[in-house]
Amino acid sequence: xxxxxxxxxxxAAYAVLSGVLDETALMDSLTLLHTSLRSDxxxxxxxxxxxxxxRHDIDAASTKRLYPAYFAALRRSDDELPLxxxxxxxxxxxxxxxxPMPAAVTPVQAPAPVxxxxxxxxxxxxxxLTPPEPLPAPEPIPEIPSAPEILVHAALMRxxxxxxxxxxxDQIDPVRQDVLKALDKARLPASLKDQVRSxxxxxxxxxxxxxxxxxxxxxLVHLLYIALCENLGPVDADRVxxxxxxxxxxxxxxxxYSPRKFL
Amino acid sequence: xxxxxxxxxxxxxxxxxxxxxxxxxAGFALVECGSAxxxxxxxxxxxxxxxxxxxxxxxxxxxxxLMFGASAAGWxxxxxxxxxxxxxxxxxxxxxxxxxxxxxATIVSGAMAERMHFNAYLVSSTVMTLLIYPVYGHWxxxxxxWLKQIGFxxxxxxxxxxxxxxxxxxxxxxxLGPRLGRFTKTGEAHDIPGHNLPMVALGGFILWLGWFGxxxxxxxxxxxxxxxLVLINTHMGGVAGVVGAIGWAMLTRRPVLMSTTVNASLCxxxxxxxxAATLSPLTASLVGLIAGILFIYMAEFIRSRRIDDAVDAFAxxxxxxxxxxxxxxxxxxxxFFNVSRIGVQLLGIGAAFLWAFPVSYAxxxxxxxxxxxxxxxxxEQRGLDYTEHNELGYxxxxxxxxxxxxxx
Numbered sequence: 001x002x003x004x005x006x007x008x009x010x011x012a013a014y015a016v017l018s019g020v021l022d023e024t025a026l027m028d029s030l031t032l033l034h035t036s037l038r039s040d041x042x043x044x045x046x047x048x049x050x051x052x053x054x055r056h057d058i059d060a061a062s063t064k065r066l067y068p069a070y071f072a073a074l075r076r077s078d079d080e081l082p083l084x085x086x087x088x089x090x091x092x093x094x095x096x097x098x099x100p101m102p103a104a105v106t107p108v109q110a111p112a113p114v115x116x117x118x119x120x121x122x123x124x125x126x127x128x129l130t131p132p133e134p135l136p137a138p139e140p141i142p143e144i145p146s147a148p149e150i151l152v153h154a155a156l157m158r159x160x161x162x163x164x165x166x167x168x169x170d171q172i173d174p175v176r177q178d179v180l181k182a183l184d185k186a187r188l189p190a191s192l193k194d195q196v197r198s199x200x201x202x203x204x205x206x207x208x209x210x211x212x213x214x215x216x217x218x219x220l221v222h223l224l225y226i227a228l229c230e231n232l233g234p235v236d237a238d239r240v241x242x243x244x245x246x247x248x249x250x251x252x253x254x255x256x257y258s259p260r261k262f263l
Numbered sequence: 264x265x266x267x268x269x270x271x272x273x274x275x276x277x278x279x280x281x282x283x284x285x286x287x288x289a290g291f292a293l294v295e296c297g298s299a300x301x302x303x304x305x306x307x308x309x310x311x312x313x314x315x316x317x318x319x320x321x322x323x324x325x326x327x328x329l330m331f332g333a334s335a336a337g338w339x340x341x342x343x344x345x346x347x348x349x350x351x352x353x354x355x356x357x358x359x360x361x362x363x364x365x366x367x368a369t370i371v372s373g374a375m376a377e378r379m380h381f382n383a384y385l386v387s388s389t390v391m392t393l394l395i396y397p398v399y400g401h402w403x404x405x406x407x408x409w410l411k412q413i414g415f416x417x418x419x420x421x422x423x424x425x426x427x428x429x430x431x432x433x434x435x436x437x438x439l440g441p442r443l444g445r446f447t448k449t450g451e452a453h454d455i456p457g458h459n460l461p462m463v464a465l466g467g468f469i470l471w472l473g474w475f476g477x478x479x480x481x482x483x484x485x486x487x488x489x490x491x492l493v494l495i496n497t498h499m500g501g502v503a504g505v506v507g508a509i510g511w512a513m514l515t516r517r518p519v520l521m522s523t524t525v526n527a528s529l530c531x532x533x534x535x536x537x538x539a540a541t542l543s544p545l546t547a548s549l550v551g552l553i554a555g556i557l558f559i560y561m562a563e564f565i566r567s568r569r570i571d572d573a574v575d576a577f578a579x580x581x582x583x584x585x586x587x588x589x590x591x592x593x594x595x596x597x598x599f600f601n602v603s604r605i606g607v608q609l610l611g612i613g614a615a616f617l618w619a620f621p622v623s624y625a626x627x628x629x630x631x632x633x634x635x636x637x638x639x640x641x642x643e644q645r646g647l648d649y650t651e652h653n654e655l656g657y658x659x660x661x662x663x664x665x666x667x668x669x670x671x
Contacts (some may be wrong), residue, residue: 222640222641222644225640225644225664226443226444226640226644228444229443229444230443230444230447230448231444231447232444232453233444233453233454233455234300234442234443234444234445234453234455234643235300235453235454235455235456237444238300238302238663238664241644241664242663242664242667245664245667246667249667260667260668263644263645263664263667263668
């Protein structure tokens with residue numbers, strides 16, 4: 001489960017609102033959440049959703065459905081929620097690309113004290129797209145945000161390895177050997193090859209955030225596809241890769257970079 | 264030119280049979296398409312549809328002349344190129360023969376399915392109908408061809424059509440190499456099941472129907488007394504092929520596969536084609552029965568050699584063609600096991616290999632060098648429907664990398 005409450009709220013809101021709002025309205029609503037919502041108190045959540053509904057003309061029936069949907073989303077497990085949309089909101093600095101793959105979770109700044117939960121003081125009429133300065137530091141930002149193709153590729157790879165572990169656990173090692181062999185011959189930057197080799201040391205637990213250009217990521221997917229064909233056979237390779245792409249396609253980041261481009 | 268009623272009936276019969284042979288193209292298309300994965304279905308259909316077109320053009324320009332033109336010492340035809348004026352008999356003969364040429368060419372497409380560039384296939388198909396098929400056809404079917412002159416029997420083309428097509432297919436798959444992931448490092452085959460086996464079965468039925476035209480039309484008319492015998496022998500060949508294959512599969516505890524059943528019937532039909540007019544129903548059945556069993560072993564042997572023949576084209580047309588040509592000599596009605604005739608048949612079988620295999624091997628090598636024969640592994644990943652044609656066979660239902668890529 002996600003442990004960062006504000007990240008969890010953003011992810012829950014993203015999951016629930018992405019079905020009813022367009023991209024601009026969604027970002028506006030997430031910014032509103034980021035700057036105003038400080039608790040999961042029922043009153044605050046209802047007020048937040050009502051504000052979103054007023055600002056973006058959501059009809060009453062849909063608004064009514066959003067209340068329980070939001071609370072249900074808050075209780076979902078970590079892998080059932082989309083990734084944190086904070087990078088998409090333009091409120092946090094983006095990582096310079098290409099950069100070395102972050103080895104682990106990297107806090108970007110010391111966490112500011114979180115205000116105690118309580119009634120939201122900000123009136124809903126305040127224009128939230130231009131929040132008052134200084135912006136209160138809401139929560140620790142858990143990760144350096146990456147470009148969408150990197151996040152999408154990471155999600156694709158993680159799902160692919162879940163699938164492999166579930167159905168073809170004994171084939172992971174032969175696939176690894178084939179991929180690493182092909183990687184040696186591939187015309188890819190040495191730093192990228194190092195990242196991939198590092199990720200393959202424990203593929204099932206890696207975040208698979210490979211810092212690379214989209215074309216290079218597609219090449220990596222292709223190398224993996226060839227290895228899957230050689231070891232699982234082409235039919236299972238198609239099934240595994242298609243399932244992973246379809247999974248990644250459901251991420252919010254897939255709106256900005258479709259995983260289908262890796263095929 | 265006034266034609267008698269008998270002549271007109273004979274022409275009508277040959278014309279009808281030619282149309283049945285044309286319909287065999289649909290049968291081949293369905294068998295091959297159903298045996299391929301859905302992401303390559305359009306590519307397979309396109310190859311079948313277009314090889315007939317470029318092949319017919321090449322055959323009209325050069326092929327027919329090489330095959331049936333005035334013979335140069337029994338080796339090549341030297342007249343009748345790009346015929347523009349023909350009498351009733353010649354025009355019907357041309358129409359019938361062009362369908363045969365298309366059949367020979369299309370045998371190759373299934374074997375090389377799912378990994379070959381479309382344009383390279385069209386070139387190879389053109390060369391086949393322009394040169395490879397007509398030259399051997401001249402030897403065996405031209406009245407002055409050297410094989411014909413020494414008594415070679417190939418009634419409707421077990422060797423001329425099927426063996427030649429199969430040798431070309433074998434050369435093609437050797438040059439092309441197996442599909443991505445078809446074989447493991449230890450040589451075991453990964454199954455690549457076709458996407459629509461009922462389509463394969465329907466193709467089998469259509470081919471079987473077409474075969475009545477293939478063999479029946481080769482009689483040359485409807486007033487001959489052996490039309491019925493030829494049709495019966497044709498049917499018994501197909502029937503016995505199935506009985507032989509599924510019987511042997513049961514005896515040897517192999518699974519009785521539908522794809523094997525369809526292919527065994529085709530192998531039986533191929534085998535009986537050479538002697539359809541000179542076998543009896545009993546010997547035709549024996550020929551088909553043995554063909555069905557041989558098919559099983561040859562398909563397994565080809566796989567064991569790590570040769571990826573996507574539809575077992577060589578096992579069907581090659582083995583069926585060789586065995587059928589030999590059997591036409593062995594079981595010649597009223598003159599069984601004539602050593603001299605068997606020798607001639609073996610010579611014809613060897614000549615088909617010595618001509619078609621090396622020439623087509625060189626042709627595929629040359630095409631590979633000049634324009635590239637093999638689609639890239641990225642194209643195999645995406646599927647040739649997307650990469651070669653930008654069209655999908657089943658856009659609403661297909662669940663594959665090709666569909667996802669197309670929907671990008």
